[in-house]
Amino acid sequence: MILRASMSEKKPTVLIVDDQPSNIHLLASLLKADYRILTATRGHKALELAESKQPPDLILLDVIMPEMDGYAICRQLKDLESTRSIPVIFVTGMSDDKDEEHGLNLGAADYITKPFNPAIVRARVRNQINLKLRTDMLEQISWEDALTGIPNRRSFDQKLTEEWARLTRNDQSLSLLMLDIDHFKPYNDNYGHGAGDDCLRRVAQALIQVPNRPTDLVARYGGEEFAVILPETDPAGAQQYAERLLDAIRTLNIEHAYSDIAPHVTLSIGGATHSKTDPKPDAEALKQSADAALYQAKAGGRNQYLS
Ligand code: GH3
Ligand code: MG
Ligand code: MG
Ligand code: MG
Numbered sequence: 001m002i003l004r005a006s007m008s009e010k011k012p013t014v015l016i017v018d019d020q021p022s023n024i025h026l027l028a029s030l031l032k033a034d035y036r037i038l039t040a041t042r043g044h045k046a047l048e049l050a051e052s053k054q055p056p057d058l059i060l061l062d063v064i065m066p067e068m069d070g071y072a073i074c075r076q077l078k079d080l081e082s083t084r085s086i087p088v089i090f091v092t093g094m095s096d097d098k099d100e101e102h103g104l105n106l107g108a109a110d111y112i113t114k115p116f117n118p119a120i121v122r123a124r125v126r127n128q129i130n131l132k133l134r135t136d137m138l139e140q141i142s143w144e145d146a147l148t149g150i151p152n153r154r155s156f157d158q159k160l161t162e163e164w165a166r167l168t169r170n171d172q173s174l175s176l177l178m179l180d181i182d183h184f185k186p187y188n189d190n191y192g193h194g195a196g197d198d199c200l201r202r203v204a205q206a207l208i209q210v211p212n213r214p215t216d217l218v219a220r221y222g223g224e225e226f227a228v229i230l231p232e233t234d235p236a237g238a239q240q241y242a243e244r245l246l247d248a249i250r251t252l253n254i255e256h257a258y259s260d261i262a263p264h265v266t267l268s269i270g271g272a273t274h275s276k277t278d279p280k281p282d283a284e285a286l287k288q289s290a291d292a293a294l295y296q297a298k299a300g301g302r303n304q305y306l307s
Contacts, residue, residue: 011036012129015056017046017073018091019065027060027091030118031125043068047076050083057132058125061108063092063099071106078107085135087128091116145220147197148204156219156227163231164283173275175238177228178290179207179245182266182302184224186258199254199265200224206248212241235273235307242269242305250303266303270294273307 014031015038018024028037038056040046043065050056059077063070070090077083087109092099095113103111109128112121145152151159163174181187181203188196200220207226208218221227228245230238246267254265270293272286280286290307297306 012057012133013038013054014125014129015040015046015049015059017041017043017059017065017070018062020062023062023091027121030122034122034126035129042066043073046073047083050077050086051080055083055086057086057136058129059086059088060091060125061088063090063094063103071102074103074106074108085132085139087132089124089128091121145204148201148220150204150208151217151219153219153221155217156221156229159217159219159229160283160287163229166231167274171276172232173234173273174286175230175233175235175271175273176286176290177230177238177242177245177269177271177305178221178287178294179226179228179267179269180294180298181224182261182268182298183256183259187256187265190258202252202254203249203265203267206252207245210241210244210248233273234275235271238271238273238307239305242271245269246303246305261301261303268294268297268302269305270297271305271307 012035014035016024016027017040018027019041021041024039024041028039031037038049040049044067046059046061050059061070061073070092074088074090077086077088088107089110089112090103090108091112091114093114100111100113110124112124143151143155160176166172167174181199184196187199191199204220204226212218212230215231217229219227228241230241233241246269249265249267250262252265255263256265257263259266270290272280272289272293274280274286280289293306297304300306
């Protein structure tokens with residue numbers, strides 16, 4: 001059985017790299033029923049395909065090729081963060097144990113010598129693809145919040161670190177919003193934990209549906225708290241966006257008879273901006289500043305944005 005790529009129902013992709021078109025043709029004919037096939041007869045083309053937006057799930061790599069040999073290609077693939085996780089299987093006439101050992105030491109997942117048995121090649125390819133798809137699925141899960149399906153705290157931390165590093169290289173501003181559902185404890189206590197979970201899911205979905213820029217990130221920070229990172233956004237922009245988030249949750253209109261603010265679920269939001277005129281020493285200070293604003297928003301009546 002071949003696992004399907006979790007995010008799509010598309011066939012997994014195999015990149016075949018060999019300087020001899022007849023060799024490519026032979027392998028492709030074995031695999032094309034089950035996989036999308038990409039081909040390259042030169043190392044630079046193979047690396048380009050591996051680094052593309054739709055990288056292969058597996059690379060079948062010849063060893064002896066002009067310009068750049070398979071070992072050099074494999075070394076480069078394993079050096080690059082973006083291509084490291086793509087499994088490589090050498091398919092080669094170099095049948096010496098030393099060659100195989102060398103290939104495996106470079107990080108190849110497997111080593112097949114020519115002439116090969118077609119059924120065994122198919123089985124080895126299938127096993128590596130299944131492992132790769134499973135690893136991809138786990139990788140994706142590790143960035144997602146299990147309850148709501150939106151980016152999790154790990155995504156938030158990673159993105160904030162990245163954006164902060166970018167800031168130190170240029171003079172752009174960065175805004176951060178911390179969101180917290182108002183009176184969520186009485187919601188849970190009265191409607192039950194299951195309804196509480198459901199409320200969190202609906203709020204999360206409503207938050208991520210508010211249009212934003214591709215560089216923004218909306219994450220579940222933990223419990224009934226969410227966080228938003230807005231790169232290149234000044235205080236006015238952050239306020240506008242926060243107001244849209246508050247509106248979206250009011251419009252959701254989830255009944256909350258045990259809140260003293262409104263008969264429906266509401267949020268409080270605190271915001272802070274790092275900018276040239278109001279610099280923060282580090283990301284942690286920006287976060288603390290947003291938390292302090294959230295505390296003020298709560299103390300000042302909830303269901304509002306303060307910065
Ligand atoms: P405030 O307006 O000051 O924010 O009050 P609050 O009641 O929302 O704040 P508090 O921090 O006292 O309560 C948060 C509640 O959120 C308590 C906890 O049971 C609930 N909660 C946290 N995570 C989850 C979750 O994953 N599922 C459910 N159902 N409830 C959760
Ligand atoms: Mg060759
Ligand atoms: Mg809270
Ligand atoms: Mg709360």
